[in-house]
Amino acid sequence: MLRTAFVAVAVLVAGAGCGTADSTEPVAVAGRVITQTVTAPTSEPPAASPTPEPTPTETPKPKVAVPVTTTKSVVETSVIPFKKKTVTDSELPKGERTIRTTGVNGTRKSTYRITYVDGKQTAKTLVRQEVTKEPRSQITAVGTKVEEAEDSGGCDPNYSGCVPIASDVDCSGGSGNGPEYVDGPVTVTGSDIYRLDADHDGIGCE
Incomplete structure (x- = not known):
């Protein structure tokens, strides 16, 4: 009778070790029924995942504006002033003046290359220049004749x-x-x- 009870307890204990949760089973010992609680071993809790370090955020650099350079050709026309010359005339009374040839201004054409940076003029270079009309000098005669008394x-x-x-x-x-x-x-x-x-x-x- 005692041997039978011991075997039963051994079997129950062995069976309890194979479970994954707590269980309460009646155990017969020497004609008595003993209720015992067998706690099954539980697996260890999973290790906590490491908290990821925040990735540093780069501050965007301000964009640097690239200057815009442009050029264009410009033609300008300017005036060439006429020159004045004086000659003597022995046929005119002394001190008398008269214009023999009327002066005429000439013209000149100049070509420039103008440079702009962001719309503002920064340079002006003369590329070519030509006289489109020659000026004509003005000639004035001055008398030198002395009148006899x-x-x-x-x-x-x-x-x-x-x-x-x-x-x-x-x-x-x-x-x-x-x-x-x-x-x-x-x-x-x-x-x-x-x-x-x-x-x-x-x-x-x-």
Whole structure:
């Protein structure tokens, strides 16, 4: 009887070791039934997965604007001022001026290459230049001719009538000592260089 009970307990214990969960089984020992709880071994909990390290985020670099360079060709027209020349003319009275040839301006065409960076002009280079119209010089003549004085016949032009031209002239019959004399009256038309008009009324040798 005791042997039978021992075998039963051994069988139950062996069976309990093969389970995966707790179980309660009646056990017969020496004519008694004993209830025991057999705890089955459980597997170890799975190891916790390591927390992944955060991947560093790169800050985007600001974009650098690339300057835009452009060029274009430009043609400009400019004025060439005419020159002035002066010549003498012996046929013109002295000091008189007259234009013989009228001056005319010329024109010049210039080609430039202009450089722009982002729409702003940064350089201007002369590529080609040509004269499209030659200027014409202006020529002015200046007279040099001296007019000869008309022969007055030996009479001084400062008086009407004929007062001789001399170093000094006095009125005839007066107190003057000449060397030349004139019969009056005479009219003073210019300067009374001989002082013939004593009372300054415009009449000399009255």
